[in-house]
Amino acid sequence: MPLILHLHPLSSYCHKVLMALYENGTPFEPRMVNLGDPDARAAYLKLSPFGKIPVLQDESRDATVIETSTILDYLQQYYPGPVTLIPHDPDTAREVRLWDRIFDLYIHQPMQRVVADTLRPEGKRDAQTVEEARATLRTAFDLVEKRLGEMPHPGGATFSIADCAAASPLFYAQAIEPFATTHPRLARYFEALLQRPSYARVLVEAKPFMKYFPLADRLPARFTA
Ligand SMILES: N[C@@H](CCC(=O)N[C@@H](CS)C(=O)NCC(=O)O)C(=O)O
Numbered sequence: 001m002p003l004i005l006h007l008h009p010l011s012s013y014c015h016k017v018l019m020a021l022y023e024n025g026t027p028f029e030p031r032m033v034n035l036g037d038p039d040a041r042a043a044y045l046k047l048s049p050f051g052k053i054p055v056l057q058d059e060s061r062d063a064t065v066i067e068t069s070t071i072l073d074y075l076q077q078y079y080p081g082p083v084t085l086i087p088h089d090p091d092t093a094r095e096v097r098l099w100d101r102i103f104d105l106y107i108h109q110p111m112q113r114v115v116a117d118t119l120r121p122e123g124k125r126d127a128q129t130v131e132e133a134r135a136t137l138r139t140a141f142d143l144v145e146k147r148l149g150e151m152p153h154p155g156g157a158t159f160s161i162a163d164c165a166a167a168s169p170l171f172y173a174q175a176i177e178p179f180a181t182t183h184p185r186l187a188r189y190f191e192a193l194l195q196r197p198s199y200a201r202v203l204v205e206a207k208p209f210m211k212y213f214p215l216a217d218r219l220p221a222r223f224t225a
Helices: 012-024 038-045 068-078 090-118 127-148 161-173 184-195 197-212
Strands: 003-007 029-032 055-058 063-066
Touching: 003 012, 012 068, 012 090, 012 161, 012 197, 055 068, 063 068, 068 090, 068 161, 090 127, 090 161, 127 184, 161 184, 161 197, 184 197
Parallel strands: 003 029
Antiparallel strands: 003 055, 055 063
């Protein structure tokens, strides 16, 4: 199998790529990375200079692709399937890429910042960073809520990389800044993402590991128990 995805089943950025692969039925070999093991980490840093997961390796083209948005771009170019992840029309493509960025930078990253803070020892936590991250989440939720009043997907009319970018950070953000009652369109959109077979599969595969998510007790039990 030419495609290898280096991943961890709990990793929200890995979920973004898995969702795209499952949407298009793209065959690949998942390879679990253990960044906590010093030897495995040292080997992995040769593939991924910042030590981030996921990484896509394409043996048939001798290519190593880092950064999820670039990985999805790569999949669209070399492994297209029934779902067009990035529209061919340049203006529509730019919109989709913008919303991919919004989900990564203003929902995914602040969500990660809050989770990372919970892993710090007492005395090393940073309440101000956490409050700023939560405020960014609320601003982003407002923006997506407004956008969803104008179109069915934040990226535009149809499913795209923006939806792949949205699902997992929204999933984990439920444990940090719940939006079910404050942002009804966002909540309905998130429910629709949960219903997609691609994302449902991601969550089924992640379930045995969910107990290791530090805020697992704040997630709906059907995804964790
Ligand atoms: N901008 C990167 C972010 C990837 C990322 O943050 N991955 C997390 C897992 S969800 C990670 O590797 N964390 C380990 C670390 O930072 O040491 C991308 O889009 O690929």
